[in-house]
Amino acid sequence: MPQPTTRRNQSPLWPAQLDHIQRNSDRPDALVAFYRDAAGMAAREVGPLLWLLEGPQRRILIGRGEKGEQPLNVFRVQSPPQLAALRSWLQGRGIALLPSPTPLFSEGFAVRDPDGRLAAFGLPNPAFAAPVAADTAALRLPARLQHVVVATTDLPRLTGFYEKELGFVASDHVYDGAPGEGPVTATFLRSDPEHHSFAAFRAPEVRPDHHCYETSCWNDIRDWADHLATLPVKLWWGPGRHGPGNNLFFMVEDPDGHKVEWSAELEVMSRDMAPRAWKHEERTLNYWGQSWMRS
Numbered sequence: 001m002p003q004p005t006t007r008r009n010q011s012p013l014w015p016a017q018l019d020h021i022q023r024n025s026d027r028p029d030a031l032v033a034f035y036r037d038a039a040g041m042a043a044r045e046v047g048p049l050l051w052l053l054e055g056p057q058r059r060i061l062i063g064r065g066e067k068g069e070q071p072l073n074v075f076r077v078q079s080p081p082q083l084a085a086l087r088s089w090l091q092g093r094g095i096a097l098l099p100s101p102t103p104l105f106s107e108g109f110a111v112r113d114p115d116g117r118l119a120a121f122g123l124p125n126p127a128f129a130a131p132v133a134a135d136t137a138a139l140r141l142p143a144r145l146q147h148v149v150v151a152t153t154d155l156p157r158l159t160g161f162y163e164k165e166l167g168f169v170a171s172d173h174v175y176d177g178a179p180g181e182g183p184v185t186a187t188f189l190r191s192d193p194e195h196h197s198f199a200a201f202r203a204p205e206v207r208p209d210h211h212c213y214e215t216s217c218w219n220d221i222r223d224w225a226d227h228l229a230t231l232p233v234k235l236w237w238g239p240g241r242h243g244p245g246n247n248l249f250f251m252v253e254d255p256d257g258h259k260v261e262w263s264a265e266l267e268v269m270s271r272d273m274a275p276r277a278w279k280h281e282e283r284t285l286n287y288w289g290q291s292w293m294r295s
């Protein structure tokens with residue numbers, strides 16, 4: 001009897017990392033000040049009503065727009081041949097490719113996901129490659145921009161696009177009811193061995209959810225919380241430990257209420273590891289205590 005074979009996802013997306021995101025606000029000055037002071041980044045204007053906030057291994061764009069918008073998530077591939085292969089892969093699947101929407105990349109393109117958000121892929125623009133002077137205590141604290149998470153009213157449609165069309169690999173699914181059965185309430189997707197670079201939650205509305213900075217250890221979590229306390233910025237959730245990803249974490253809110261996470265010990269998984277199943281309950285999202293339940 002023939003043995004079932006596992007069909008490996010062959011998308012040239014692997015490996016790719018989250019390079020930057022864009023957050024918009026009707027009061028961008030407040031966001032610029034928050035990410036400069038709280039998240040330890042240096043600010044500079046890089047376009048009309050567009051600011052770059054950057055520190056070691058972390059950078060985001062802040063633009064003027066609607067409060068709470070996060071119109072763009074940008075992923076970095078490793079080489080021009082990988083980018084060309086990804087372009088061909090997506091064109092072969094009939095996905096419309098749009099011009100790269102970010103000044104921080106010199107080559108690349110974007111696609112529009114089913115919720116209308118842009119996901120861009122490309123290679124960094126050398127004009128923005130100069131290291132940032134770590135001239136404040138917060139700029140010296142380690143925090144690498146690592147993942148971005150959204151909420152959606154149609155989780156299967158959204159995560160199906162990222163997994164089946166773009167080539168992200170599922171790490172974990174959370175199920176309403178018995179694990180492996182019933183509707184999925186969250187899916188975590190990876191594009192390199194780190195547990196997730198993108199994830200999505202089922203929710204009553206389409207919205208951004210949070211983005212996350214990975215630190216090097218538990219003591220960094222302490223140092224960041226001590227730093228935030230000086231501003232003061234209160235912890236909004238945590239510290240705790242997530243089930244999916246097994247990472248230590250806490251979250252705060254930026255001035256528009258968008259959640260920002262600091263993390264450590266995020267799990268790694270090989271490309272071929274199959275996704276695991278979790279139950280939709282508080283303990284899944286925080287072993288240590290109460291959870292932010294999106295649905």
Ligand SMILES: [Fe+2]
Nearest residue numbers: 149210212261
């Ligand atoms: Fe997260």
